[in-house]
Amino acid sequence: MKPQPLRTTVIGSYPFPGWLEFACQNLGQFGDADRAEMVDDAVAIAVKDQLDAGLDVITDGEQTRLDFNLSFYGFIEGIELESAPPRRFGPPAHDQRGKHKVIGELRAPRGLGAVEDFERLKRTAQSAIGNQQSAITLKASVPGPYTLSGRLLPNEQYKNRWELTEALLPLVRGELEALVRAGCTEICVDEPSMSCYAHREDPTRFVNIFNRTVEAVAEKCHLSTHLCFGNYKGRAVGPRRYAPMFPAFLELHVDEIHVEMASREFAELEVIAEIAKRHIAAVGIVDVKSYYIETPEDIATRVRACLKHAPPEKLAFAPDCGLSQTARWAAKQKLASMVAGVAQVRALI
Numbered sequence: 001m002k003p004q005p006l007r008t009t010v011i012g013s014y015p016f017p018g019w020l021e022f023a024c025q026n027l028g029q030f031g032d033a034d035r036a037e038m039v040d041d042a043v044a045i046a047v048k049d050q051l052d053a054g055l056d057v058i059t060d061g062e063q064t065r066l067d068f069n070l071s072f073y074g075f076i077e078g079i080e081l082e083s084a085p086p087r088r089f090g091p092p093a094h095d096q097r098g099k100h101k102v103i104g105e106l107r108a109p110r111g112l113g114a115v116e117d118f119e120r121l122k123r124t125a126q127s128a129i130g131n132q133q134s135a136i137t138l139k140a141s142v143p144g145p146y147t148l149s150g151r152l153l154p155n156e157q158y159k160n161r162w163e164l165t166e167a168l169l170p171l172v173r174g175e176l177e178a179l180v181r182a183g184c185t186e187i188c189v190d191e192p193s194m195s196c197y198a199h200r201e202d203p204t205r206f207v208n209i210f211n212r213t214v215e216a217v218a219e220k221c222h223l224s225t226h227l228c229f230g231n232y233k234g235r236a237v238g239p240r241r242y243a244p245m246f247p248a249f250l251e252l253h254v255d256e257i258h259v260e261m262a263s264r265e266f267a268e269l270e271v272i273a274e275i276a277k278r279h280i281a282a283v284g285i286v287d288v289k290s291y292y293i294e295t296p297e298d299i300a301t302r303v304r305a306c307l308k309h310a311p312p313e314k315l316a317f318a319p320d321c322g323l324s325q326t327a328r329w330a331a332k333q334k335l336a337s338m339v340a341g342v343a344q345v346r347a348l349i
Contacts, residue, residue: 005312006303006346007056008339009282011226011258012141012188013322014046014061015331024066039064043124049328051128053335054343057137057186060121062324064113072148075112076171078104079152092233099153106158106167112175114142115182122183137222140184142176144191144225145169146209169213176217185221189214189254192228195245196238203248211253224256224282231288231321242268250278258282260320263289266302269309276310284320286334293333299341312349317342 016024020042023030030038046061065071073079082098118140125138145168149161158164172189179187194206214223227245230237242259249257257275261267261284272281285302286294299317306315317338323331 004056005315005349006342007316008054008342009057009137009139009316009318010050010055010059010335011228011318011322012059012062012139012190013065013324014049014059014063015323015326015328016063017042017045017328020063040120040124043120044128047121047124047128049332050335051136053332054339055136055335057139058125059139059141060117060124062117062141062322064117064120072112072143073100073151075108075110076168077107077109078102079106093235094230094232094237097151097232099151101153102155102158102164104157106164106171108171108174111178112142112171114140114175115178118179118182118184137186138184139186139188140179141188141190142172142179144189144194144210144213145172146206147191147193148172150193165209169209173213173216176214180217180220186224187217187221188224188226188258190226190228192226192230195227195242196230196236198249199239199241199244203245204251207248207251211251214253218253222256223254224258224280225252225254226258226321228260228321231325233325235289240264240267242271246271246274250274252279254279256280256282256316258284258316258318260284262287262294262302263320266305269305272306272315273309276314280314280316281306281310282316282318285317286319286338288319288321288323288326288331288334291327291330293330294337294341296337296340296344299338300344303342303345307345312346 020038023038042063043060046063047058050058080101080103082100085096085098087096121138145165148168149164152164154160158167176187191210229240257279261269272283275281283306285299
């Protein structure tokens, strides 16, 4: 894929419409056909909002996933899902997300569901934009095996998180291969746990795991990864510093590395210069954890700051993280401002 200067993209998730939030709390009242219709309608809304914003790259908004990561457990055999969170009251935080027992061999004979999601996205995009679809890139997102292992409890068969990761690795790799066979040309492999814990683990070990996961699809699609510090209810879970990850993460076999900058007041912005020597640097330029709505002028100023470190063909722009934890009214405005601000600068280069 020829680099597109200053292209605008998203990480993956998008807010659920309010009616879908309600429906998810009452799924037992709906039939299979009702649920299928709801998903189709929700994806159509997410696609329309992204197209209205003018993005170069869109996703299905992960409207089939109650969580970007945990929803995949429903496709994996050998997991007993916990029925209740460990803490229900007090300020929302990561310790309200429970862990699940592993009760057998981890297998995914039906795949992980990402191919079905991508096929739905293709149909929806074709319906929405018709012959103009070639101008829009469709992106799929899949969590990597280390992140996917994070809410599983080790047992006698898988004694620690590393062994769980190795068991999950071929399942994720198979899903990536299936996506490419289905015609997906852009995939984001989300490994936020790697960036959250790089300060205390060997980052070269993370790189090895990641590269083995993507080895079958590297150079067969536009491959990206998102280095995030956590965004559950707008809250981080790790020290928000990129220094522990680099230079090791420059060895990731990807075309694009996304870093969150807006919520961190663009601290360590100079890291994009190093990224741009080998990859496209995708910069998080709107803060999904804030309800301040960036103006196009704010965005243009931030883009110009990035251009001091990397050339336009090695830069892309996105929100800091997925938008699922942001109210839809704000997400729509933030995306529109992001595209408008990037367009102001793009028109002058």
